[in-house]
Amino acid sequence: MAHGGSGTAVGAIRLTNVAKEHVLASGERLRVLEDISFELADRSFTSILGPSGCGKSTILNLIAGLDSRSSGQISIDGARIGFVFQQPRLLNWRTVVDNVILPLEQQNFGREAMRALAAKYLRLVGPAGYEPYYPLQLSGGMQQRVAIARALAIDPDILLMDEPFSGLDEITSRKLRQELLRIWQETRKTILFVTHSISESVFLSQQILIVSAKPARIFKRITIDLPYPREYGDLRLFEIETQLTKDFLEMGNSASDV
Numbered sequence: 460m461a462h463g464g465s466g467t468a469v470g471a472i473r474l475t476n477v478a479k480e481h482v483l484a485s486g487e488r489l490r491v492l493e494d495i496s497f498e499l500a501d502r503s504f505t506s507i508l509g510p511s512g513c514g515k516s517t518i519l520n521l522i523a524g525l526d527s528r529s530s531g532q533i534s535i536d537g538a539r540i541g542f543v544f545q546q547p548r549l550l551n552w553r554t555v556v557d558n559v560i561l562p563l564e565q566q567n568f569g570r571e572a573m574r575a576l577a578a579k580y581l582r583l584v585g586p587a588g589y590e591p592y593y594p595l596q597l598s599g600g601m602q603q604r605v606a607i608a609r610a611l612a613i614d615p616d617i618l619l620m621d622e623p624f625s626g627l628d629e630i631t632s633r634k635l636r637q638e639l640l641r642i643w644q645e646t647r648k649t650i651l652f653v654t655h656s657i658s659e660s661v662f663l664s665q666q667i668l669i670v671s672a673k674p675a676r677i678f679k680r681i682t683i684d685l686p687y688p689r690e691y692g693d694l695r696l697f698e699i700e701t702q703l704t705k706d707f708l709e710m711g712n713s714a715s716d717v
């Protein structure tokens with residue numbers, strides 16, 4: 460591993476017949492995930508694509524151990540997990556740099572090494588020069604980029620990303636997608652990336668899991684066998700996108716949901 464790792468790179472994930480039900484305050488049961496099974500090879504890049512409210516964040520939370528499943532099995536190849544939440548979830552009383560180093564503090568890094576790592580990842584994803592700022596002094600998109608730097612700085616084996624670029628302008632998100640792919644290729648993390656955007660999922664992924672509306676099931680699994688680096692405007696990507704859009708319509712979701 461690049462820094463302070465615990466051994467060989469691992470990162471395979473397997474979900475088998477996972478279901479999740481929330482019990483609401485009224486006592487009503489809300490079934491969110493029905494029968495989710497999939498396998499992610501270590502070092503693979505997979506996107507989960509599905510309509511709003513179908514249970515995508517729930518799947519990531521279960522994998523990260525932040526929520527408990529109602530039934531089924533989840534097995535993770537003993538790895539360090541980085542999580543970019545749908546909301547930045549920064550600590551408002553800590554500066555940008557101190558937010559990025561927060562997960563490093565639990566490991567054996569010296570102060571200077573932590574600051575160097577934070578600076579490195581803040582330079583990569585931006586916003587550079589904002590290290591001494593507090594989160595509430597940043598825009599929403601800038602906060603999200605700090606959250607991405609925080610997740611990358613621990614050099615995770617598994618990186619869970621929940622719509623990380625959805626609040627960013629197109630130019631910035633294009634740059635960050637390319638940067639993410641470069642980091643993935645260099646460090647060979649397993650990445651599970653949640654998005655609403657068909658074109659984003661096609662540009663990034665080796666595999667796409669299309670998830671149906673709540674209760675979520677895996678509606679379709681698509682493999683994208685195109686080499687990296689990929690180019691925006693590549694007709695082959697466009698063709699896959701067109702097919703995926705048809706799949707969505709077939710699934711019965713309105714276009715505005717995706």
Ligand SMILES: Nc1ncnc2c1ncn2[C@@H]1O[C@H](COP(=O)(O)OP(=O)(O)OP(=O)(O)O)[C@@H](O)[C@H]1O
Nearest residue numbers: 481489491510511512513514515516517518545673
């Ligand atoms: N703690 C909870 N208690 C009760 N219901 C919950 C809880 N967390 C999530 N839900 C419900 O589970 C469903 C799926 O939520 P989830 O956040 O996983 O959707 P999502 O696919 O990530 O949506 P979006 O694309 O809008 O982010 C929603 O109906 C939501 O209201």
Ligand SMILES: [Mg+2]
Nearest residue numbers: 515516545621
């Ligand atoms: Mg979500």
